[in-house]
Amino acid sequence: MVASVEPLYLDSGNSRLKWSYETEAGVFKDDIELCTFAVSHQIKQIVLSTVTARYTSNTLKALLPSIAVHEVSVLNHYLGLELAYEDVTKLGVDRWLNMLAVIGESTRCAKIVVSMGTAMTVDVINQKTRHVGGYIVPGLTTQILSLSERASALPVVEVIGSTALGVNTLECIGNGVLKSASSLVEVLAKEWRAEHAVVTVTGGDGLLLSESLDVQHDYRANLIFEGMRAYWLAHLNT
Template structure:
């Protein structure tokens, strides 16, 4: 019996592209995945993707409608099939969005919630994404999105403080576990504690039995001080997989 063609899942963030291959219509872990920096050029992004003959292509991108349209054409030219461009839907896969205008919700947040909803066994869930921004969303046991917050991410907060003050920046230890002993370390500690405090207060607004998930580039760093949170690799890619499964 021949091999089943995989699905190609693509997550295009502000500066990096991640992709994964997963067996068609098979639930489980992503079979293969990789990440690379990009320059917001559709042809360049497509050149970073794997050589394969996918059955389906699903894309999440946060760079705007114009780039999304050009990217769709570039993907179709290379792989011979039109990609599914993820867009936020108010009621999909058992997830009902709280926003009055769902188009205002970031597609990456929506996909992360889809992934959490798929794996949470109908329990309430808190989904945090720690990247350029720190986001948190809460979904109840019935799939109702209760809302969330957006705050500066770990590095965004640190760089904003250093850029907006007269601090004389010097290289050295800038990621202390506790209190800093240099200006840079104090700024880094403040940014870290601000993120941890935001996550703690956000969790306090969620149902008491909610599962706590965190993904994104700084998830592992923050999770060192979040013992009851689960680090979830590639939540956006997992959300794309859940989105495709709903069409089977």
């Protein structure tokens, strides 16, 4: 196999190590899968987004010493995106990359970027490409686990995709957490209607949220990798 100049993109989230390479994407279950893939595909460069200490540029260099590793850091005004945070290093790199993925689209519209994972994050970008702020709330599973831990009589349930009023405890919990998440997005979309807000949904539970939303939106499962590619292309041209 001929070595490619295309980097291996890695997203180390709170619960999974996701990857994207050329036209493929997936999840590495462990270090063995990661190393096997990197060697078999003759990877020369890794571009890493991480919100955990498990995978950093240093830990990856220890695993794969012959491969160059570039760890993405949040930068203000990158690709024209002005950030709301006074200390931009405190903004999650995953949130930033998701925003980079959409800022070049529909320039006369505000953007609402929603990522549904362990945490649900929501970020709003106005028509002037300024990040005006966002929300971080517990994700669907996190809410359910928290309820069960705090109230032992409440079971851990699976969210099945309905937001209808529940007629038993399982439905009341599962439908309720999904309804709360979808309502947050729908209310925010209405608040930003004057700026013709475009809603984009991503994340591990993004499809569940997408199917429950009553507002026009796009669901993009690999949004963070779109942002990473935009970041890396600009980085190479600087």
